[in-house]
Each structure stands twice: as structure tokens, then as C-alpha cells.
Amino acid sequence: PPSSTHSQAAINESCSSLQPCAAGQSSSIKGQISMTPSSSVSQGERDSSSDSGDIVQPTFLDQQANDLQLEYIAERIPTTWQAVALHLGFMKHETDRFEANHRHDVVRQAFEMLSAWKRGHAKDATNGKLRDALQ
Numbered sequence: 001p002p003s004s005t006h007s008q009a010a011i012n013e014s015c016s017s018l019q020p021c022a023a024g025q026s027s028s029i030k031g032q033i034s035m036t037p038s039s040s041v042s043q044g045e046r047d048s049s050s051d052s053g054d055i056v057q058p059t060f061l062d063q064q065a066n067d068l069q070l071e072y073i074a075e076r077i078p079t080t081w082q083a084v085a086l087h088l089g090f091m092k093h094e095t096d097r098f099e100a101n102h103r104h105d106v107v108r109q110a111f112e113m114l115s116a117w118k119r120g121h122a123k124d125a126t127n128g129k130l131r132d133a134l135q
Contacts, residue, residue, distance in 0.1 A: 061128030074111035081110035
């Protein structure tokens with residue numbers, strides 16, 4: 001596996017695939033993944049263009065993770081995906097199934113696990129919950 005420094009550099013370069021990077025706001029996840037927290041309040045931010053001020057726009061962390069983000073993360077957790085799976089609520093027999101389905105492809109194992117998590121949790125499969133599992 002690449003060194004932590006090499007991984008962090010690669011992640012910083014492609015950080016925009018998860019969310020636009022903001023200087024000084026990057027938080028390291030497992031020393032391998034960097035997701036940039038939104039500058040808005042975690043529950044959303046008021047839409048200033050609204051007269052009532054009651055419209056709340058979801059933040060990045062409140063949004064559902066998409067397949068491109070899951071693929072990006074899967075490529076960066078090949079040695080730790082099983083621990084992440086346990087943090088996301090999978091049982092050992094489920095991680096064994098992901099491994100058996102793709103014996104020689106750990107990135108595919110990680111992606112299948114993340115995709116199953118997304119399918120099983122629907123709207124609750126947010127970037128914020130994924131970030132928490134990766135920390």
C-alpha cells in the first residue's frame with residue numbers, strides 16, 4: 001500500500017470529487033481520506049434569498065453519499081474496509097460474504113460493502129454518517 005503521505009497527497013489533489021476543498025478545513029479520516037466539512041451549520045443553512053428565511057438547504061454532510069463518492073472511498077480503504085463495515089453496522093458474516101464475492105479484489109469488496117450500506121439505509125446513508133464511520 002502507498003505511504004500515508006503519498007495517500008494524503010493523492011486525496012488532497014482529488015478532494016474536489018467529494019466536495020470543494022477549503023483551505024484549513026480539511027479533516028483527516030483514518031489518515032487516508034480527507035473530506036472537507038461544509039462551512040455551514042451541520043443541520044443545514046438558511047437560504048438567504050428566501051424572504052421567510054425558513055428554507056433550509058442541506059449541507060454536504062447531510063446529503064446522501066453517491067456512487068462516485070463510494071468508489072473514491074473504496075479505492076482508499078482497501079486494508080481497512082472490514083473495520084469500516086463494522087462501524088457501519090455490518091456483521092462479520094456479511095463482511096465474509098463481500099470478501100468471498102470478490103476474492104482477489106479488495107477495492108471491489110469495499111465498494112460492494114459501501115453500496116450495500118447505501119441501499120440498506122436509503123436516505124440515512126449520508127456523507128456525515130460515512131465520515132463518522134471512517135474516523
